[in-house]
Amino acid sequence: MSQTAGEIFDAQRSTLLRVAYRMLGTIADAEDVVQDAYVRWQAVDHAEVAVPAAFLRRIVTRLCLDHLKSARVQREIYVGPWLPEPAVDDALDDDVTLPLLLALERLSPLERAAFLLHDVFGERFEDIALVLDRDVPACRQLASRARGHVRDARRRFPIDHQQGKAIAAAFFEASQKGDMAQLNMLLAQDVQFHADGGGKRPAVARILQGASEYLRAQAALIRLRRAPSELVRFTTINGLPGFITREPDGLLQTTALLVEGRHIQAIYVIRNPDKLTRVH
Structure with a gap:
């Protein structure tokens, strides 16, 4: 038929x-x-x-x-760096990374x-x-x-799910504790940090280049932080290991990590609430 x-x-x-x-x-x-x-x-x-x-x-x-x-x-x-809307848990793409x-x-x-x-x-x-x-x-x-x-x-050195989750967990823990030494061990020296707030929420207004610049910004953020981030869960975001958090302002945030070997090559944070409605 x-x-x-x-x-x-x-x-x-x-x-x-x-x-x-x-x-x-x-x-x-x-x-x-x-x-x-x-x-x-x-x-x-x-x-x-x-x-x-x-x-x-x-x-x-x-x-x-x-x-x-x-x-x-x-x-x-x-306003600021633009990132595509996150596809969580490979809901949309399995091979199209950020x-x-x-x-x-x-x-x-x-x-x-x-x-x-x-x-x-x-x-x-x-x-x-x-x-x-x-x-x-x-x-x-x-x-x-x-x-x-x-x-x-294109991904040159894809990592397995468990290794990606372990690195994401270590990154989250070090970020919350303000452990700069541990963060530095996780990061590639030429790491890039992208944060998309879209002018709707505070976010770094440009792409940060290199581990030293990112660590300085992270240290300043920790000094200003009113409360720690609440982990919602670890997940996969556009094929990359990452996690969803609820921030002190009560809104969600996604963090995806481009990992090659044992080091994080890029960090992608989406804070723009317009891009996070489906994450709820």
């Missing part, structure tokens, strides 16, 4: 959500785009669609490109679309050209440029 249009779409929904999230960086916007794609799918002559999965990915990609045109202005006036999402964010919308459609989902450049309204050589060039930017953001 043949599938209905709704059943075909539902079978692709999770994949389409992944496409939109990788393009847009926020789950809410991704869900809106997928819902819009469903409305458009209902108006299509389904008998004329040879490969529904590929057809739907193209619809979602076009909608994302339209959305990014209006989102660009909002990103330009964003560094990779940030690398995608630095691409142009067309580069991002060409890379995702070709390198991630295996679309032919002839089909991508129709989506992007570019010729095939231009699409190849877009994907090639994107590939060069993204290559360094």
Whole structure:
């Protein structure tokens, strides 16, 4: 028995959500785009669609490109470092870590679309050209440029779940105790610290570079802290080990750690309450 249009779409929904999230960086916007794609799918002559999965990915990609045109202005006036909305417990992505999402964010919308459609989902450049309204050589060039930017953001030395949780636990404990010596042992010397408050909550206004700069900032924070953070639970955030805490202001916060070998290469803290509604 043949599938209905709704059943075909539902079978692709999770994949389409992944496409939109990788393009847009926020789950809410991704869900809106997928819902819009469903409305458009209902108006299509389904008998004329040879490969529904590929057809739907193209619809979602076009909608994302339209959305990014209006989102660009909002990103330009964003307060402090921008981080994508956290996907907790691999709810959305298993192989798309925060560094990779940030690398995608630095691409142009067309580069991002060409890379995702070709390198991630295996679309032919002839089909991508129709989506992007570019010729095939231009699409190849877009994907090639994107590939060069993204290559360094892919995980080189993935760690297992238990090791990641152990390092996250040690980092949390040292941070709460103010044990700078232990923190220093956990950190790579060129560690980066990203904190996204979005202008809604206090957060470091720029990316901190290096262990010494981070430790100075952490020591100052500890002196100002009214009460310790309450651990909600350890978890996985966009494929990285991390934890959720309730802060002294009563609001949630996520911390994700990029770990390579035995050291933390990057720390990603999301404090913007608009990006934490689903974490509740």
